[in-house]
Amino acid sequence: RAFAAVPRHRCLRRFRYRADEYTLAPDTMPDEAVLDIVYANNSLITHTGRDGDPPSSSSAPSLMAKMLETLDLAPGHRVLEIGAGTGYNAALITHITGAPVTTIEAGAAAATSAADTIRALELADRVQVIHGDGYDGHPPNGPYDRIIATCGIAGIPPHWLDQLLVPDGLILAPLAHAGVHPILTARRDDHGDLVGRVVIWGDFMPAAGHLRPAELFHHDPAHDIPAARLRPAEGTDTEMTTEQYHDLWCYLGIRDPRITRAYPADPTFDPGHGACALVDPTDGAAWIHHDGTMTLTGADHLHDHLATLVTDWHHAGRPPATAWTVTLRHADTGAAGLLLPHHWTLTSG
Structure with missing residues (x-):
């Protein structure tokens, strides 16, 4: 109405x-x-x-x-x-x-x-x-x-x-x-x-x-990732629906604070395939896509670590994003004190 x-x-x-x-x-x-x-x-x-x-x-x-x-x-x-x-x-x-x-x-x-x-x-x-x-x-x-x-x-x-x-x-x-x-x-x-x-x-x-506050974020998704050598990397080859991809994204972010939305400075990269990435300010970035394939720029260990986290999500039964709760605690961020995500807990759904 x-x-x-x-x-x-x-x-x-x-x-x-x-x-x-x-x-x-x-x-x-x-x-x-x-x-x-x-x-x-x-x-x-x-x-x-x-x-x-x-x-x-x-x-x-x-x-x-x-x-x-x-x-x-x-x-x-x-x-x-x-x-x-x-x-x-x-x-x-x-x-x-x-x-x-x-x-x-x-x-x-x-x-x-x-x-x-x-x-x-x-x-x-x-x-x-x-x-x-x-x-x-x-x-x-x-x-x-x-x-x-x-x-x-x-x-x-x-x-x-x-x-x-x-x-x-x-x-x-x-x-x-x-x-x-x-x-x-x-x-x-x-x-x-x-x-x-x-x-x-x-x-x-x-x-x-x-x-x-900008100081809380090591990577601003609005800033492209330098992509001197953007290349395909071995993935899980397990295709996901859009909802499952978001579930995975939520899980990855809980497991590693470097997970973010990111785009490489490369016109061959299609954001529609999925822009969830593990970004390290020194070593580069690795992406996981909807079809389970992965893309890498920089150090190989980023791909290996991201692949492990994706496998962990599958072994955990692919928990949905809506199954997670988080305790928010006070953190001192200079002039602005905020209650920030502190501890994530997987619930029954």
Whole structure:
């Protein structure tokens, strides 16, 4: 009902889809070809980052729906959203809850556009758009029943927990892991520890500022790997579905912190075959692909180690990503203290 009630095209002022850019006039119905793009299950780039603001996008509606269902919203729930984007998600949330939504956006232009959208949808009495990086949350409008992040973050700020109603409060966030951002739910357990559980595999544009400090990542997936001698290497030759490949990716990231998403500076490399890699800043990189084949640049021992980890996953029964939980503990990361993944546990599913 929420998706039927909130028109997505009214939340989009300018967007990029594939190689084309589109500009929509406010209060004007787009033509049929544009509507087909807007109302298909497409992720749409809304800010490229060329203006100095962080890049931003409107996620695929199917992913938005899965996240909102997982958030377990109920009438009256007060929600804090980190990453306003176009304002579309906040509008969906308040339609479901009938309650106030506070949404924070790091990009100045995106925040202004989202606020304009919320006013145009006549929701300004229930949705407040704030320009900021989201690290501190927004205490004046708390406490909140739910907190949702729609950008990739490195960890959970303790400030969010201070603003979350307990014991039923829930955080849903794409958490940095192995170069991507699988979506986790996070709650306090009976011992007071914050425990996350992988619920949806995904990837998101990274958050700006203190929510994703660059010093926590030895490889930025946006930076290509030098590929002086990119060559095929012996693999497992066991083809995997997309879901199984993500399950493997999650497992590899738990076993070795050097696992990441990576692309070599070589036009012959096809990212569609799978970009999960073991990257060593000194020795090179090794990739595992959907069909079980492997690619290598640099030292042979990287291939051998990655092949061993892949074999271990098979011997462990190919555990799915959603079978893992993780305890998040405080880590001092300079100006931004975050609760970061500390200990992973394989559960029954």
